[in-house]
Amino acid sequence: MSFKTTLFAGLMAATFAAPAWADIEVHDAYARSSNPMAGAAFMxxxxxxxxxxxxxxxxxxxxxxxxxxxxIEDADGVMRMVHVEEGMALxxxxxxxMKRGAEHVMFMGLTDPFEQDEIVTITFQFENADDLVVEIPVDQDRVDAGAHGGHGGHGDHGAGEDQSSHDH
Incomplete structure (x- = not known):
């Protein structure tokens, strides 16, 4: 094998072995909090x-x-917020x-209350791609298309209350 062929083969192998992080993009991200101790991010x-x-x-x-x-909907037809321990397929x-009432990033035990227009930094860990750091603006006033009302209920996460009456 010539040097050029070896170099080309090495470059091709490196290209196909490159991390997939460049192929993953985050758009339309924002965060909000329901109280000084809990919040969520959507994107x-x-x-x-x-x-x-x-x-x-x-x-x-x-x-x-x-x-x-x-x-998820439980056996009684009540929507409940749950931790997705196995991760999320992409x-x-x-x-x-990620939107209210569906998948989202949940913050519990905020180190400081979310303030309008500040930036919250998160890092996603993937099965294949490299870690992805995302800077998310806090927007307490934003309402997603199709969402009705506020983002209540997260402050009582884990309390077992009926979450179906809250818009997330």
């Missing part, structure tokens, strides 16, 4: 790559605990839409 996460991935966890210095959450060419 759209796109996987423009050709490889399925999974968000396995999320971290932030903004809170004592940061988790991936969603809402298919190749697909997206995760």
């Amino acid at each position: 759209v996460i796109h996987n423009h790559g050709e490889v399925d991935d999974r968000i396995v966890s999320v971290t932030s210095d903004a809170a004592a605990r940061v988790e991936l959450h969603t809402h 298919p190749a060419g697909g997206e995760i839409i």
Whole structure:
């Protein structure tokens, strides 16, 4: 094998072994809090790559605990917020839409209350891609398309109350 062929083969191997983080983008992110101790972040996460991935966890210095959450309907027809311990699938060419009443990033035990227009930094850890750091503006007034009302209920997370009456 010539030097040029060896170099080309090495470059091709490095290209295909490159981390997929460049193919994952976050759009339309914002955070808000329901009280001085709890908050949530919402966004759209796109996987423009050709490889399925999974968000396995999320971290932030903004809170004592940061988790991936969603809402599920229990046997009584009540929607409850739950920690998604197995992470969230991010298919190749697909997206995760994090919005109130659905998937979101949950902050519990805020180190400081979220203030309008400040920036909250989070880091997503993926199964395949490198970690992705995202800076998210706090917008206490924002209402998602299709959302009705405020983002209540997170302050009582884990209290077992009926979450169905709250808009997330």
